[in-house]
Amino acid sequence: MQQEPQLLIMLSESMLSSSEESESSSWSDDCNVKHESEVEHEDLEDENDDRLFFPLMQYLIRRRRKRVDDYLHIIDSWSDAEFKSRLRISRKTALRLIDDLEKSGFIASHKFGLKPLEPKLCFYIFLTFIGSTEPLTPIAGRFDISISSTFRVLRRVIAWILTKLDDAIKWPQDYSEIKSICESFHEKTGISNILGVIDASHIKIEKPKNGREYCNKKGYYSIILQATVDSSMRFTNIFCGEPGSSNCTRVLKKSPLYNTAIQNRDGLFPHNTFLVGHSGYPSLPWLIPPFRESKRLTSQQREFNTLHTSTRKFSEKAFNLLKGRFKRVKVFNIYRNIAFITDTIVAACILYNYCLSENDHLEDQE
Incomplete structure (x- = not known):
């Protein structure tokens, strides 16, 4: 496997940090990427920055999505017994509830930060939270999402479950x-x-x-x-x-x-x-x-x-x-x-x- 250039690593860490901050501001926050028409009259230094910025953002998006997909793949690879032991409900029950959650409209279909909030991802975050006494920090890290975003996910899923009270x-x-x-x-x-x-x-x-x-x-x-x-x-x-x-x-x-x-x-x-x-x-x-x-x-x-x-x-x-x-x-x-x-x-x-x-x-x- 080829090593990433040191500059790209440093920039990616910086961009990841800044993207975490932007995630905490709103459910619909997107990266503030400038259109080409808006940079026509900027100086050469800004143009050079943009040439590096756009490929870097594409790289970061792919990288972070891969990390989330990898962990969801890990969950899917668990045996039924392991799934139930870790998430405290059976896979059959979880999938049925995920299907209901998807139809409920409580989870927005638009992008949240750099990755889409799928109902499956949101429900697994909730199960991880409710089934343990772990703080939010390791849970957020496992699913590669900011702490504030994780908290909002929990509130959405909990609000949906409360509709089932009666x-x-x-x-x-x-x-x-x-x-x-x-x-x-x-x-x-x-x-x-x-x-x-x-x-x-x-x-x-x-x-x-x-x-x-x-x-x-x-x-x-x-x-x-x-x-x-x-x-x-x-x-x-x-x-x-x-x-x-x-x-x-x-x-x-x-x-x-x-x-x-x-x-x-x-x-x-x-x-x-x-x-x-x-x-x-x-x-x-x-x-x-x-x-x-x-x-x-x-x-x-x-x-x-x-x-x-x-x-x-x-x-x-x-x-x-x-x-x-x-x-x-x-x-x-x-x-x-x-x-x-x-x-x-x-x-x-x-x-x-x-x-x-x-x-x-x-x-x-x-």
Whole structure:
């Protein structure tokens, strides 16, 4: 292989640096290349610069596109098992979602900087981000795109996934579905009429500006994900974004689920169905915490508490599966934009449910 001229290498590094800066300004930024008619009256020195500039830009475009194509080729060369292990969903599920993303219009078809933003590229960037705790810098380097551009890609893909919220995370409505969930819970726990388990999980974040509000009882900064889970560990309702200092009751009462249940209990919990929650939740007609431990508890009440504890493991396992599949949900290092963090967590919940619907399970979580 012939070595590149030293001057070309130096100029290419300079142009790559400047192109990264231009990428961060806009989704539609293109290189500011002058047309021949605009340089007719410029001096000889400028003409010589342009003679070098145009071939160099063509070289850079080919070079950077090749690096991106090479990495996409590497991903395509992975076995199905390796693809699933690295990107946390199956190749079949990914390709189906990429096809939907392409039809959605959320990813512009024009060029972005020096390379086109293909839906496939954008979705792989998102999967790499959501499936790990890597900072943006190595992810951006791997896909040969600037950090600011990578962040915009993530926001676009997340915004698209959020449009699937109502289809992916649904409260049970049909009688047959409600009956099936209750029967499944009864078979697994021994308690009748359970429609779901409610619980909350703290998502670790970096200290925000109003850090005191987000510092939880364990001493770290977090936002809270409240969720109800059915007997298949599927999320049926989520509420995310409350600061870590809030307790479960406060989060519950701020959630739309609480307001809807107060106004229309029979519509949300027909046939005397209810949720199960830990002792931090209030006792309500549709939410049953365990009996508070005391020496006065009867043997039946103690037995109920034992069954109650085993039932709550459904929500614990669902949160563990979510964080195990999409490791970004474990901790958001560096990021302090609460809205972005909240949207990312919700998107992860949507994708988690979507994978369950596709029978897309991870072997390392079985």
